[in-house]
Amino acid sequence: MDDAHLRLITWEAIDQIVDDEWDDMPPALEQFFAGLDVNGTVIEIGPGAGNIAKIMRATLPQARLSAIEVFGPYVELYALTNLYNQTLVQDVRKVPDWHWSASRPAVELTVWIEGPEHMPKKDALGQVKRLARLSRLGLLFSTPLGLYPQDGWTCPDGSVNQAEAHLSTWEREEWEALGAESLWSTDRVPCGLFWLRSAA
Numbered sequence: 001m002d003d004a005h006l007r008l009i010t011w012e013a014i015d016q017i018v019d020d021e022w023d024d025m026p027p028a029l030e031q032f033f034a035g036l037d038v039n040g041t042v043i044e045i046g047p048g049a050g051n052i053a054k055i056m057r058a059t060l061p062q063a064r065l066s067a068i069e070v071f072g073p074y075v076e077l078y079a080l081t082n083l084y085n086q087t088l089v090q091d092v093r094k095v096p097d098w099h100w101s102a103s104r105p106a107v108e109l110t111v112w113i114e115g116p117e118h119m120p121k122k123d124a125l126g127q128v129k130r131l132a133r134l135s136r137l138g139l140l141f142s143t144p145l146g147l148y149p150q151d152g153w154t155c156p157d158g159s160v161n162q163a164e165a166h167l168s169t170w171e172r173e174e175w176e177a178l179g180a181e182s183l184w185s186t187d188r189v190p191c192g193l194f195w196l197r198s199a200a
Contacts, residue, residue, distance in 0.1 A: 025142070026055060028184035028193055029113075032140065033059035040105035041066055044084070045092050045112040045131070048074060052113050053083040064105060068092050071161045091163075092127060093119075100134040107134065112141040114191075117148075121168040128178065128196060138197040141180075143170045145190045 033055065039062045044052055047067045056065060067084040069075060070091045080087050088095065100107045110131045116124035132139040146169065153164035172182060172192050180194040 024186055024188070025113075025184065025191070025193060029055050030059055032183060032193075032195070036060065036109070036137065038063045038108045038137075040064065040108040040136075041103045042109045042111060043068065043100065043103070043107055043135070045110065046070065046115045046118070047078075047080060047084070048114075049078045050080055050083040052111060053080075056111075057083070063108075066103065066107075068095055068099075070163045073155060073157065073159050074161070077155060077157060092131075093123060097130075097134060106136065109137045110135040110139045112139060113193075114142055114144070116141060117143045117166045117168055117170060118163055119167055124168055125178070128180075132196040132198055135198055138195060140183075140193070140195050142191055142193045143175075145170060145172055145185065145192050148190065 029052065038060050041064045042056060042060065043066045044056075045068050047053060047069055053065055053067070056063060064086075065084045066086040066088070067080055068088045068090055069080065070089070072089045074080060075087055075089060088099070100110075112128075112131060116128060119127065128139060128141060131141075144166070148166060148169075150164065150166040152160045152162040154160050170192075172185065175192065175194045175196075176182060178196065180196040182192060183195055184193040185191065
């Protein structure tokens with residue numbers, strides 16, 4: 001990896017990147033969701049504070065929203081049961097395929113915003129491919145682009161979510177080589193939004 005990819009920044013800069021990203025990404029998400037005809041289930045992986053659910057409630061009013069969150073305290077902290085029709089506390093790697101195939105109504109889309117970077121590269125690639133395959137419309141996902149270190153996240157209640165640590169680094173070309181369509185990114189915010197359609 002050359003120097004251009006080694007973006008060494010302060011924690012204050014990381015906080016600013018997160019703020020900038022959340023300013024910039026929602027319009028791209030709104031546009032994507034608004035272009036879909038979804039009346040079935042949408043499963044979101046790692047919903048965190050539930051920000052994506054709020055966008056989906058506004059743009060996909062007929063969808064049944066389901067969440068898979070690895071960090072149990074988030075469910076109460078962010079009142080996720082008020083945002084999703086179903087909430088499962090589990091590492092997505094341990095959730096069997098039948099969780100998708102048995103869902104009623106059928107799963108039309110899986111959403112994983114800022115997720116793959118929290119897994120080792122091999123695991124993340126396997127999950128991106130699997131999640132795209134399990135949903136009619138595939139997988140909508142995002143990752144930081146380039147090297148952005150992050151440790152566990154300290155929550156307002158003092159608990160620490162070690163699953164928030166960044167364990168892998170990604171570039172746009174890697175996802176495009178996998179067949180994912182790049183939907184959004186900016187130079188200001190080093191993050192990319194991608195859609196990997198189901199091959200089924």
